[in-house]
Amino acid sequence: xxxxxxxxxxxxxxxxxxxxxxxxxxxxxxxxxxxxxxxxxxxxxxxxxxxxxxxxxxxxxxxxxxxxxxxxxxxxxxxxxxxxxxxxxxxxxxxxxxxxxxxxxxxxxxxxxxxxxxxxxxxxxxxxxxxxxxxxxxxxxxxxxxxxxxxxxxxxxxxxxxxxxxxxxxxxxxxxxxxxxxxxxxxxxxxxxxxxxxxxxxxxxxxxxxxxxxxxxxxxxxxxxxxxxxxxxxxxxxxxxxxxxxxxxxxxxxxxxxxxxxxxxxxxxxxxxxxxxxxxxxxxxxxxxxxx
Amino acid sequence: xxxxxxxxxxxxxxxxxxxxxxxxxxxxxxxxxxxxxxxxxxxxxxxxxxxxxxxxxxxxxxxxxxxxxxxxxxxxxxxxxxxxxxxxxxxxxxxxxxxxxxxxxxxxxxxxxxxxxxxxxxxxxxxxxxxxxxxxxxxxxxxxxxxxxxxxxxxxxxxxxxxxxxxxxxxxxxxxxxxxxxxxxxxxxxxxxxxxxxxxxxxxxxxxxxxxxxxxxxxxxxxxxxxxxxxxxxxxxxxxxxxxxxxxxxxxxxxxxxxxxxxxxxxxxxxxxxxxxxxxxxxxxxxxxxxxxxxxxxxxxxxxxxxxxxxxxxxxxxxxxxxxxxxxxxxxxxxxxxxxxxxxxxxxxxxxxxxxxxxxxxxxxxxxxxxxxxxxxxxxxxxxxxxxxxxxxxxxxxxxxxxxxxxxxxxxxxxxxxxxxxxxxxxxxxxxxxxxxxxxxxxxxxxxxxxxxxxxxxxxxxxxxxxxxxxxxxxxxxxxxxxxxxxxxxxxxxxxxxxxxxxxxxxxxxxxxxxxxxxxxxxxxxxxxxxxxxxxxxxxxxxxx
Numbered sequence: 057x058x059x060x061x062x063x064x065x066x067x068x069x070x071x072x073x074x075x076x077x078x079x080x081x082x083x084x085x086x087x088x089x090x091x092x093x094x095x096x097x098x099x100x101x102x103x104x105x106x107x108x109x110x111x112x113x114x115x116x117x118x119x120x121x122x123x124x125x126x127x128x129x130x131x132x133x134x135x136x137x138x139x140x141x142x143x144x145x146x147x148x149x150x151x152x153x154x155x156x157x158x159x160x161x162x163x164x165x166x167x168x169x170x171x172x173x174x175x176x177x178x179x180x181x182x183x184x185x186x187x188x189x190x191x192x193x194x195x196x197x198x199x200x201x202x203x204x205x206x207x208x209x210x211x212x213x214x215x216x217x218x219x220x221x222x223x224x225x226x227x228x229x230x231x232x233x234x235x236x237x238x239x240x241x242x243x244x245x246x247x248x249x250x251x252x253x254x255x256x257x258x259x260x261x262x263x264x265x266x267x268x269x270x271x272x273x274x275x276x277x278x279x280x281x282x283x284x285x286x287x288x289x290x291x292x293x294x295x296x297x298x299x300x301x302x303x304x305x306x307x308x309x310x311x312x313x314x315x316x317x318x319x320x321x322x323x324x325x326x327x328x329x330x331x332x333x334x335x336x337x338x339x340x341x342x343x344x345x346x347x348x
Numbered sequence: 349x350x351x352x353x354x355x356x357x358x359x360x361x362x363x364x365x366x367x368x369x370x371x372x373x374x375x376x377x378x379x380x381x382x383x384x385x386x387x388x389x390x391x392x393x394x395x396x397x398x399x400x401x402x403x404x405x406x407x408x409x410x411x412x413x414x415x416x417x418x419x420x421x422x423x424x425x426x427x428x429x430x431x432x433x434x435x436x437x438x439x440x441x442x443x444x445x446x447x448x449x450x451x452x453x454x455x456x457x458x459x460x461x462x463x464x465x466x467x468x469x470x471x472x473x474x475x476x477x478x479x480x481x482x483x484x485x486x487x488x489x490x491x492x493x494x495x496x497x498x499x500x501x502x503x504x505x506x507x508x509x510x511x512x513x514x515x516x517x518x519x520x521x522x523x524x525x526x527x528x529x530x531x532x533x534x535x536x537x538x539x540x541x542x543x544x545x546x547x548x549x550x551x552x553x554x555x556x557x558x559x560x561x562x563x564x565x566x567x568x569x570x571x572x573x574x575x576x577x578x579x580x581x582x583x584x585x586x587x588x589x590x591x592x593x594x595x596x597x598x599x600x601x602x603x604x605x606x607x608x609x610x611x612x613x614x615x616x617x618x619x620x621x622x623x624x625x626x627x628x629x630x631x632x633x634x635x636x637x638x639x640x641x642x643x644x645x646x647x648x649x650x651x652x653x654x655x656x657x658x659x660x661x662x663x664x665x666x667x668x669x670x671x672x673x674x675x676x677x678x679x680x681x682x683x684x685x686x687x688x689x690x691x692x693x694x695x696x697x698x699x700x701x702x703x704x705x706x707x708x709x710x711x712x713x714x715x716x717x718x719x720x721x722x723x724x725x726x727x728x729x730x731x732x733x734x735x736x737x738x739x740x741x742x743x744x745x746x747x748x749x750x751x752x753x754x755x756x757x758x759x760x761x762x763x764x765x766x767x768x769x770x771x772x773x774x775x776x777x778x779x780x781x782x783x784x785x786x787x788x789x790x791x792x793x794x795x796x797x798x799x800x801x802x803x804x805x806x807x808x809x810x811x812x813x814x815x816x817x818x819x820x821x822x823x824x825x826x827x828x829x830x831x832x833x834x835x836x837x838x839x840x841x842x843x844x845x846x847x848x849x850x851x852x853x854x855x856x857x858x859x860x861x862x863x864x865x866x867x868x869x870x871x872x873x874x875x876x877x878x879x880x881x882x883x884x885x886x887x888x889x890x891x892x893x
Contacts, residue, residue: 176447176484191445198446201488206728212691213728217742218715218784238731245727245766249441255402257455257503258429267453267466 059337060330061102064276065177066184071279072172074287075327076165079158082294083301084310085150087320088157094327095164101334102171114163118156125152131304151303168330180268187266203239210238279329286326293319350417351378351542352399352510357411359394368394369566372411376559378509379540381533383553383574385589386563388769388799392546395563396512399544401428415510426459433503433511437518437797439495443502448490449474449483451498455506469505477501477531491677493524497531504535511535513545518770518797521677521825526552548799551591551864554578555609579606588800592864593617595879600886613868624887627874630852639703640788640819641665641688646697648680648687648843657683658694659843665788670810670820672834672851674827674861680843681823682724685790688821689721690714701788720786724793726777730765735776738765742783753812755779771802778809788819795826807833831855831863831877852877 060068079091096111125148127139132147183190214220214235220227254260293299299319302308310316353375360367368391376382384392397403399413401420413420420428436442445451452473456466474480477497487495496516503511513532517525533556535541547553554560560574562581570577578594590598593613597606600617607613641664648658657680665671675681686692687699690706699706701719709718723729732738735757739746757779760772768776774794781789795803803826810820810833824830830837830851837854839846839861847854855862856875869876876882 194445194447194450198443198487201446201486202440205488206725209723209725210728212686212689213721213723213725216689216691216715216719216721216723217729217781218712218720219742221711223711234731238728241730241766242727246438246441249436249438250444252403253436253442253499254444254454256400256429256434257506258402258426258458259454261425261429261458262460264457265460265462265466267450267457267461267463267470269449 058275060333061172063279064270064272065173065180066270067272067276067280067283068172069169069181071283071326071329072165072169074283076162076169078287078290078323078326079161079165082158082323083154083303084299084320085154085157085301087299087323088154088161090320090324091327092157092161092164094324094331095161095168098330098334099164099168099171101331102168110167114160114167117160117163118153121156121159122149122152125149125155133305147303147305147307150307154301154303176269180270183266183268187264190266191264199243203243206242207235207239210235210242214238279333283326283329286322290319290323290326349378350375350414351380352376352413352415352544354395354398354413355411357395357398357413358409359398359405360408362406362408367566368407369398372566372568374561374568374571376542376544378416378542379536380542380559381536381557382542382544382559382561383550383557384544384546384561384563385548385550387801388548388771390563391566392563393514396434396514396544396546399510399512400432400434401425403434430455430459430506431509433506433508435496435499435503435511435513435516437515439492439499439519442499443487443495446486446488447483448479448485448487448498451487451502452483452505455502459506473501473505491524493520493527496520496524496528500528500531504541508541510542510544513543513547515546515548515797517547517549522827523677525549529553529556532556548589550589554591554594574608575606578608579604588804592868592879596865596868596882599879599883610864610867618868618872621872621886623872623885625885626872628852628876628881628884630850630875636667638667639664640667640701641821642698642700643684643688644698646684646687646694646699648683648692648694650692657843658687661697661840661843661845663838663845663848665819665821666836667787667819668814668817669835670814670822670833672830672837673821673823673840674825674830674837675840679840681840682792683843684840685721685792685821685823689719689790691721715784717785717787719788719790720781720784721790722777722781722792722794724796726773727766729777729780730773733764734762735765735768736761738776738780739783742780746779746783749783749785750779752816753779753782753809755809769802770797771799771805774798774802774806775809778806782813786818788821789813791820791822791824793824793826794822795824795829803829827855827861828863828878831866852881 075091079088082088126144127142129148129151130143130145132145134146135143136146137144179190179193182193211231214231220231293315298315299310301310354372357369357372358367359369372395384395386392394405397405398409399420401423415423415428415431443451444454449470452470453466456469470483474483479497479501482490482494487498490498500516517528520528529552532543532545536543545553554574557574559571560577561571562569562577570581578590591608593607593609596613596617602617605616607616643661643663646658646661647656649656661680661684673681673684683692687694688701690709693707701709701714706714730738732741743749755775757772757775760768760776765773765776794806798806807829810822813820822830822834834851836848837851838848839854849857852875855866855877859870863877865879865882866877869882873882873885876885
């Protein structure tokens with residue numbers, strides 16, 4: 057059983073960025089509705105029915121923006137009523153709902169991204185982009201934990217020298233400066249050892265290779281290829297003007313042509329790939345269990 | 349076949365008149381386990397670095413070093429990096445990255461190996477060194493011994509022919525050190541990796557090695573098989589930290605085969621001896637009954653949800669004594685010390701210093717004329733560019749204050765504290781904390797990384813301090829040191845004081861956790877804990893010491 061989050065981080069990232077990216081620039085309310093639905097369903101599937109505060113925050117977005125948008129936005133022709141001598145239009149309210157759904161969907165997608173990724177995986181992505189930067193990053197992370205430990209030791213040693221009073225603001229500042237200065241010379245002196253250790257293991261001898269844990273399986277490749285093809289066709293269709301909604305001055309919903317429905321359909325399949333994958337895994341698992 | 353050889357190697361550092369290494373010639377066979385020993389500052393580290401091109405210091409050099417007949421200075425860079433592995437002293441600072449698996453991959457990545465090869469080698473190394481479970485860890489979470497094993501594995505993964513090690517166990521506790529040395533022995537035996545190890549803790553390594561080189565003042569004085577060298581060595585040119593068996597052999601001025609281990613000493617020497625008495629007289633040291641430090645029923649833990657580090661800890665340090673606290677790793681020794689120093693507060697129980705509750709010492713008065721603590725890592729005390737500034741910071745009249753203790757440090761005052769040797773750094777740090785005029789001195793692992801001469805210097809300094817009326821609480825892994833200098837020993841295990849006694853009673857009562865001399869003399873003598881004790885029990889004509 058291989059969960060969606062155990063797939064190659066690049067494949068997962070490509071899929072999520074494409075799905076969220078399209079939602080970010082789309083104004084198609086139906087497409088956004090499905091995007092929000094898929095993202096929220098996957099989130100619930102991963103985390104269970106917890107984190108109500110996030111759900112409440114994210115799902116109230118369409119409502120909140122639908123209320124707020126007409127206050128600033130005077131466009132649109134269907135005037136519903138006047139408030140403080142400003143017209144509140146149906147179009148502005150609908151546009152607010154759409155913007156809220158967009159925001160909410162993107163929030164859910166990024167929430168999913170943080171669920172699926174951890175520091176190790178992000179580090180892997182960084183390595184794919186620039187191995188050198190990734191090494192510097194890794195050394196920096198290591199040094200943070202080493203310095204923290206040393207800082208504690210130095211603080212205790214200096215405190216036990218008894219040069220400073222306790223609970224005394226100025227002395228607290230003085231001892232901190234002193235500890236920092238001790239740490240600095242310690243870090244410089246000990247950095248030489250690390251440099252020697254790197255040189256001794258051949259650092260800088262030739263071009264480095266970059267090792268990673270994660271493998272590319274056929275499945276990862278298929279997922280990435282399918283995501284790319286689907287996203288490309290949605291973007292192409294949108295660029296050609298299919299599936300576009302118009303809000304001002306009047307709301308114009310695109311006609312029920314094959315292209316207009318197709319673009320939404322393709323996006324829905326793209327957005328539900330994680331759900332389809334998890335569902336398939338659960339079914340396989342159940343079938344296997346029955347065979348035992 | 350010859351693996352590593354040097355011919356007439358001389359090395360002089362820039363701006364120095366005397367050479368660090370002069371006219372060194374040696375040859376180490378393939379598959380040998382060679383040991384380089386000698387006092388601190390005799391040039392061991394420089395010699396090792398001359399054998400590793402990437403680490404060669406800036407120097408004027410004559411003579412050659414060859415690896416399998418090929419001059420190291422002319423070899424290809426990739427070859428010397430992979431074929432010669434180098435492990436240094438400090439476990440922590442040699443680690444480069446923030447994941448264990450990444451650390452293992454580091455050397456292979458440098459040489460441009462493809463992912464598949466690296467993946468296999470990591471799996472291989474992790475299985476051999478038994479570190480599969482911590483592959484995903486951050487090295488900061490590992491213990492010192494595990495870190496040093498990681499450094500070794502990070503070098504072994506490049507499949508070197510020759511392994512150079514510069515005092516790799518000096519920062520480890522005895523158990524971790526023995527573990528590390530056993531791993532080395534296994535690598536040497538199973539894969540015939542040639543090993544050249546610079547070491548000053550010789551008790552365990554001498555019986556393992558096949559080739560011994562003794563260095564003195566930049567020269568190799570003697571080299572050859574350990575038994576033949578140790579047999580013929582005169583007392584003068586032997587380092588002080590030879591195994592107890594060898595010291596006993598020389599103390600007795602014996603002829604014939606020299607024993608190297610406790611077992612050999614028990615088999616070859618002890619049956620030949622006739623003792624005039626079977627117990628060593630206990631030294632009569634009367635101390636006043638006033639307590640300097642008292643723990644009663646002390647409990648401590650680092651976090652609310654964590655386990656107790658100190659449990660029901662009760663003990664007293666009497667004024668004027670040297671109290672040695674020993675125990676295994678994680679027994680809570682250092683924690684007990686920091687509670688005594690007021691750096692952590694016990695959540696239950698009472699800690700009193702000179703009869704007064706520790707919490708009654710407010711706003712730093714605990715550290716003025718009362719308690720001083722020498723931390724394990726003495727570099728945490730150093731702030732200035734010269735040793736002199738370090739001392740005059742606390743007390744401009746430091747010479748006057750320290751004159752009773754006879755510190756021998758005139759030649760180090762102008763140096764940078766980090767440029768001093770381990771023993772000198774320890775002395776400087778000790779001088780610095782003594783300037784606070786403590787009546788109770790807390791020492792955390794003061795002998796870590798010191799060679800025999802510095803250890804002896806430190807021990808004598810402690811005795812001198814004791815004479816001045818300073819009470820000393822010493823936390824240490826070094827049971828030989830504790831046996832020699834402490835008045836009483838306390839044995840801590842899992843945060844509890846298990847037993848307290850004089851060193852003689854304590855170590856003769858233990859069968860495993862005891863000194864080498866006690867293990868050698870068990871069955872013949874009742875309470876000998878040092879080689880001196882064994883010699884004392886002989887009839888006078890045999891005893892020279």
